[in-house]
Amino acid sequence: MKKTLIIILTFLTLGQVFGQTDKNGNPVFNSVSTNETVIEDFLLISNYYTLKNNIENKQSSVFISEKPTLEQIEKAATNLASNFYILTKESKMVVMVMLQNDPMREFMTIVMNTKKQSNFPCDLIGDITENRANELIDEKYDSTAFIKNGILNFNGKEFKIIFNQEIEDAVWTLIKKEKLDKNMPSDIMLPSKTEIKNYIISESREGGTLDFFTEIKGKEFDGVQIKPGVFTTKQSVALYKWGRACFEIGVNTVEDAYEIYSEFQGKPLNERGKEYIKSGFYKEWEK
Known part of the structure; x- marks a missing residue:
């Protein structure tokens, strides 16, 4: 911890x-x-x-x-x-x-x-x-x-x-x-891309700080309102939050986020998934 x-x-x-x-x-x-x-x-x-x-x-x-x-x-x-x-x-x-x-x-x-x-x-x-x-x-x-x-x-x-x-x-x-x-080095460690990737994958697993997925199991395609008159699915919201978290943590590009998610899932990310992760990475729903 x-x-x-x-x-x-x-x-x-x-x-x-x-x-x-x-x-x-x-x-x-x-x-x-x-x-x-x-x-x-x-x-x-x-x-x-x-x-x-x-x-x-x-x-x-x-x-x-x-x-x-x-x-x-x-x-x-x-x-x-x-x-x-x-x-x-x-x-x-x-x-x-x-x-x-x-x-x-x-x-x-x-x-x-x-x-x-x-x-x-x-x-x-x-x-x-x-x-x-x-x-x-x-x-x-x-x-x-x-x-x-x-x-x-x-x-x-x-x-x-x-x-x-x-x-x-x-x-x-x-x-x-x-x-x-x-000058003496500071106490601030600069993590490598690999360390960032491993941290995100670890925290995306069940119970981790980036696990936005476990709580919606079985309800992935339930509708949810994100803005007045604008609806999407709970799965889309989870991917959005995950993409936003990647940006805040320091993932270099949205393409890097796609690769990390694919490794986390153990399979290629589809175009729809990329769309929602990209929206989160660039905070598009909040503009």
């Missing part, structure tokens, strides 16, 4: 540090993990603040509009923070480094053991990060957009891309220069 409590508290703390949820469980600035690099005795974890599920999400602190214009998307893409990094040692968090763009480009650091925050100059040259440029293309915000020779063409304009490796190198240089790696 003690181990489970520690894991839960760790997840809650991480959600607030990463910007996934605030202290009330409300989304702030949603992010995904993108890479892990072993450097000396440390693990540097790269993360990205997405535009999707942020600028079009009323629950997000950076909400712009449900249907933002290209000009609004362009401004958000170049001004909003993009990449942030967590340095860990033996799975314990040491320091967070965030690349900020507005009102000026600089690195913001937080020493996790003391919560000391500092800002440092950034001399990276470019207009938009590689992660942000790729998302603009992948999400097809501008059907005519393309990337060529390190330049993003978007909304009729050209933006020089700052590549991920450039940023990571600059972050590590800053960490060494300011001796941020010399």
